[in-house]
Amino acid sequence: MTKEKVLSIRDLSIAFKTSSGLVNAVRGVNLDLYKGETLAIVGESxxxxxxxxxxxMGILSNNGKIKSGTIEYTYEENGEKVTKNLLDFSKKEMRKNINGKHIAMVFQDPMTSLDPTMNIGNQIMEGMRIHYKTPKKEAYAKAVELLELVGITDAESRMSNYPHQLSGGMRQRIxxxxxxxxxxxxxxCDEPTTxxxxxxxxxxxELxxxxxxxxxxxxxxxxxxxxxxxxxxxxxxVMYAGRIIETGTVxxxxxxxxxxxxxxxxxxMPDLETKADKLESIPGNPPNMEHEVVGDPFAPRNPYALNIDLRLEPPMFKISETHYAATWLLAEDAPDCPLPKELQERIERMKREDERYVGTDETYTFSEELKAAL
Structure with missing residues (x-):
């Protein structure tokens, strides 16, 4: 069955003007999101x-500039499917026509997203009232349903609460x-559980x-x-230095x-079964993106780096129809570099855990081991 593409980003590059120079924060990103699926973007701060x-979302800070690329979003408008480049929209148009109505965002810290002067019932109803002119009574009923959907007990009485009256977990549910x-x-969801x-x-x-x-x-x-x-x-x-350096199925x-x-x-990753007495870490620090990238930006931290890594940034090498990685270790004439022994053992443990704890495709119950690792 052909998957329906909802969002497609191509060659997206973004830079920020700062007092110390131009920071190239995003460099040629490509990604696709499909209907009903979850796409994870992983990487260091x-x-x-x-x-x-x-x-x-069209919410870059004022010193941010789109240098190149497209963000094509496919959605239903007046009963028909349309595809539009979101970068053609002004910030005002995005707020009016796209944000909340078609694409919504959950930020890392709920206290920066919630208005401390407005009760949570009005904050939930606000989007419905603005985008769809929903009558207040109908919006109120739907807000209560949403609170129940996200697992808030005694939902109707919570409608009059203010953010400071709720716990961190409840605020994130709101x-x-x-x-x-x-x-x-x-x-x-931008690190919604950190x-x-x-x-x-x-x-x-799970919610x-x-x-x-x-x-x-x-x-x-x-x-x-x-x-x-x-x-x-x-x-x-997987992102590093503003670029996706590996992509594939989970x-x-x-x-x-x-x-x-x-x-x-x-x-x-924390691992309950490891025999090591401390967590592994990646040595060194990410590069300063104010400086021009020469070669592979990960090379100074990479114990498997080749000479070519210091001169040329690697392209995306195809591993399968869905799996690509940007490393010269995948070049045809590169030396053989097997997985580190510790990682091979880690992968075997992850496979065993999946076999033990994964249920059907429709449901999954988080194990105590996973909760400890989260």
């Missing part, structure tokens, strides 16, 4: 993940309810999956945590990773 999705209020096609304790994190992830099954919404999940990605994503894009990226940076991220 500063890799360009959040900048990419802010460009989708933000998700607000994002869903106008029935968007795409939900962007500030929450591990038990609440697992519940929020997003449950909503996706009920509504068929497409999800973009931004995170630095591969432990989260393994349980929520269909496809994974099984390809986790069980057959080909880029040394992906190896490092996998080895850095």
């Amino acid at each position: 500063g890799s360009g993940k959040s900048v990419t999705v802010k460009a989708i 933000v998700i309810a607000i994002a869903l209020a106008s029935d968007p096609d795409v939900l962007i 500030a929450l304790d591990v038990t609440i994190q697992a519940k929020i992830l 997003i999956q449950s909503i996706q099954r009920k509504t068929g919404i497409s999800v973009i999940y931004i995170t630095h945590d591969l432990g989260v990605v393994a349980k929520v994503a269909n496809d994974v894009n 099984n390809e990226v986790f069980y057959e990773p080909r880029h040394p940076y992906t190896w490092g991220l996998l080895l850095a």
Whole structure:
């Protein structure tokens, strides 16, 4: 069955003017999101993940500039499917026609997303009233339903609460309810569980999956945590220095990773079964993107770097129809470089855990081991 493409980004490059120079935050990003699926974008802080999705929403800061690329979004308008380049919209047009109504976003810190002076009922109803002119009584009823959908108990009485009266986990559920209020096609989650304790994190992830099954919404999940990605994503894009350096299905990226940076991220995941007495880490720091990139930006941190890495940035090498990686180790004449032994053992443990804990395709219950790793 042919998958329906909802969002397609091609050759997206974004730079920011700063007092110390031009920062090339995103460099030639390509990605696709399909209807009803979850696309994860993974990488360290500063890799360009959040900048990419802010460009989708049209909410880049004033010093940000789109240097090249397209963001094509396919949606229904007046009963017909249309495809438009979101970069052709002004910020005002995006707020009026796209944001909330078609594409919604859940930010990392709910307190920066919620208005402390407005009760949560009015905050949930606001989008419905603006985008669809929904009568107040109908909007109120739907807001209560949304609170119940996101797992808020005694939903109607919570409508009059203010953000400061709620716990962190409840505030994040409210933000998700607000994002869903106008029935968007795409939900962007920018590290929505980072500030929450591990038990609440697992519940929020389960909530997003449950909503996706009920509504068929497409999800973009931004995170630095591969432990989260393994349980929520269909496809994974690994970002480094403003560029996607490995992309594939979740099984390809986790069980057959080909880029040394992906190896490092996998080895850095907490693991209850490891015999090591400390977590692995990737040595060094990400490059300063104010400077021109020469060669592979990961080369200074890569113990498997080749001479060519210091001179030329690698292209995306095709591994399968869905799996690509930007590393010279995949070149035809490159030396053989097998997975590190520690990573091979980690992958075998992950496979065993999946066999033990994964249920049907429709449902998944987070194990205690996963909750500990989140």
